[in-house]
Amino acid sequence: MDSRPLTPVALVLRCCLHALFAGLLALAVVRSSGAGDALAAALVMGAVYAAGVFTPAVHRSPRAGALWLAALCAAWLGLLAASPEGLWLAFPLYFLELHLLPVRWALPTVALTAGAAIGSFVWHGAALNPGVFIGPLLGAAVAVATVLGYQALYRESERRRELIEELITTRAELAAAERSAGVMAERERLAREIHDTLAQGLSSIQLLLRAAERSLPEGAPAAEHIARAREEAQANLAEARRFVRALTPPDLEHGSLAGALERLCAASPGPRVRFSLSGTPVALPTPYEVALLRIAQSALANVVRHAGAGRAEITLTFMDASVTLDVVDDGKGFSPASAPSGDGGFGLPAMRSRAESLGGTFTVESAPGQGTAVAVTLPLEVR
Numbered sequence: 001m002d003s004r005p006l007t008p009v010a011l012v013l014r015c016c017l018h019a020l021f022a023g024l025l026a027l028a029v030v031r032s033s034g035a036g037d038a039l040a041a042a043l044v045m046g047a048v049y050a051a052g053v054f055t056p057a058v059h060r061s062p063r064a065g066a067l068w069l070a071a072l073c074a075a076w077l078g079l080l081a082a083s084p085e086g087l088w089l090a091f092p093l094y095f096l097e098l099h100l101l102p103v104r105w106a107l108p109t110v111a112l113t114a115g116a117a118i119g120s121f122v123w124h125g126a127a128l129n130p131g132v133f134i135g136p137l138l139g140a141a142v143a144v145a146t147v148l149g150y151q152a153l154y155r156e157s158e159r160r161r162e163l164i165e166e167l168i169t170t171r172a173e174l175a176a177a178e179r180s181a182g183v184m185a186e187r188e189r190l191a192r193e194i195h196d197t198l199a200q201g202l203s204s205i206q207l208l209l210r211a212a213e214r215s216l217p218e219g220a221p222a223a224e225h226i227a228r229a230r231e232e233a234q235a236n237l238a239e240a241r242r243f244v245r246a247l248t249p250p251d252l253e254h255g256s257l258a259g260a261l262e263r264l265c266a267a268s269p270g271p272r273v274r275f276s277l278s279g280t281p282v283a284l285p286t287p288y289e290v291a292l293l294r295i296a297q298s299a300l301a302n303v304v305r306h307a308g309a310g311r312a313e314i315t316l317t318f319m320d321a322s323v324t325l326d327v328v329d330d331g332k333g334f335s336p337a338s339a340p341s342g343d344g345g346f347g348l349p350a351m352r353s354r355a356e357s358l359g360g361t362f363t364v365e366s367a368p369g370q371g372t373a374v375a376v377t378l379p380l381e382v383r
Contacts, residue, residue, distance in 0.1 A: 021049060021092040028085040038083035045075035045089070065100040072096070073113070080120040090117040090136055094143035107144065114140040188290055206233040256281065257289045261296055261314055270304030271312050271329065279318030288378055291354045292316070292325045295362075298351050299327035299374045307331025307372060320380075327374040333366045351376070 025042055032038035052058045052068040059065070076093060079086035090113050097109045117136040209230040216223045258277050265273040284292075296314055303312050309331030317324040336348070348364060351374070355362035360378035 017092055017095055018053065021089070022046075024088040024092065025049075028079065028083065028088055031085040032083040038079065038085070041075070041079040041082040041086070045072065045079050048072050048075045062100070069096055069100050077116065080116060084120050084123075087117045087120055087136065090114065091139045091143065094140055095147060098143060098147035103148075110140050110144060188294075202233050202236050206230055209233060257284060257292060258316055260289075260293055261316055264293075264296060264300065265314055268300060268304065268312075270300075271307075271309045271331075273300065273303075273312045273314065276313065276315045277317075278315060281318055282323075282380070284323060284380075287358060288323065291358055291360075292323070292376065292378070295351045295354055295374075295376050296325060296327060303327070303329045303331060303372075307333075309371070322377050322379050324375060324377045328371065330371045333368050333370045333372055335368060336364045336366055 025046055029039055029042045032042075048068075048071050052065075052072065055064070055068070057064040058068045073093065076086060076089050079089065093113050094110050097113065098106045100106075101109060114136040118133055209226050213223060213226045213230060216226070258275075258281060262275045265275040300312065300314070303309055307329050309329035312327065312329040312331075315324075315326040315328075317326070348362075352362040355376045355378065358378050360376055363375045364372065365375075366372035
């Protein structure tokens with residue numbers, strides 16, 4: 001049973017059921033003209049009902065609830081045997097049976113309860129009329145329709161609540177992912193700026209100082225100052241390079257590009273993704289590794305979100321003069337000419353821009369129903 005606190009509506013319905021039971025039990029006693037056996041049976045049934053209402057196990061355990069219901073029905077049968085007026089108690093029993101028992105057991109139990117109510121009139125020899133049959137049967141039908149309808153509405157409400165919670169969670173995760181992506185993009189931008197400006201400038205200064213040092217006569221007074229300036233430039237260049245390495249993506253901090261791509265494939269939430277490595281791996285410049293990893297992440301994100309693919313493959317190929325990354329899937333494909341211009345950093349133009357900023361090439365081959373192949377090639381110094 002559901003252990004969550006009752007909603008206000010459910011609490012009101014439960015109070016109404018208690019009031020209905022108490023009122024109908026009192027009506028049965030009054031209409032029985034105060035007969036001793038009817039009064040005793042009514043007291044027993046009232047005591048059993050109260051025991052179930054105030055016993056926590058009945059509300060928590062389906063087994064305990066079924067046992068209490070069986071005891072209550074037995075007490076009700078005793079009241080029917082004492083007086084046909086016990087018929088009225090069938091109506092709250094319908095609701096209890098539908099609430100405490102699974103549907104496959106509740107519906108036959110409701111039918112038996114209605115039959116017992118009708119049978120009590122016949123057994124006591126009361127005057128038969130259509131109301132004797134229609135009343136219990138109509139009450140059972142109304143109870144079944146009410147309870148099953150309420151349960152259907154409740155399930156729909158729960159599904160909507162879970163969907164809303166899932167949407168809220170997804171939105172929070174998306175916001176966190178966007179913040180993380182923004183932070184990583186800024187880290188990469190800073191790394192590129194430092195590598196392309198500060199580090200290169202310090203390297204040029206060091207070379208110029210080295211040339212100036214060599215042009216001076218040995219033992220010249222200025223040679224010592226130039227040597228100290230060159231050492232300081234060397235130290236600052238090393239510090240700049242350490243700073244650039246610290247700004248690289250976490251996936252590349254403690255491993256190779258191939259390892260980062262393999263982990264990316266293993267963690268993919270969508271289709272089965274396989275990673276393969278071809279050629280002899282060589283050390284790549286940090287901007288190359290960052291660009292290839294980000295392009296792979298972007299392409300795989302598109303596969304998961306849009307391709308509807310069953311399989312995908314990421315291949316990293318090292319050749320003498322270039323390194324190539326291929327991302328291929330067997331999805332529904334698209335027309336590259338009509339592709340959107342981009343969607344928050346995962347678009348084809350963003351990937352193309354990364355590749356071309358390093359002097360590389362970026363190609364997309366796709367057609368509706370024929371999958372997609374994305375390839376990026378970056379030049380390497382000839383070994």
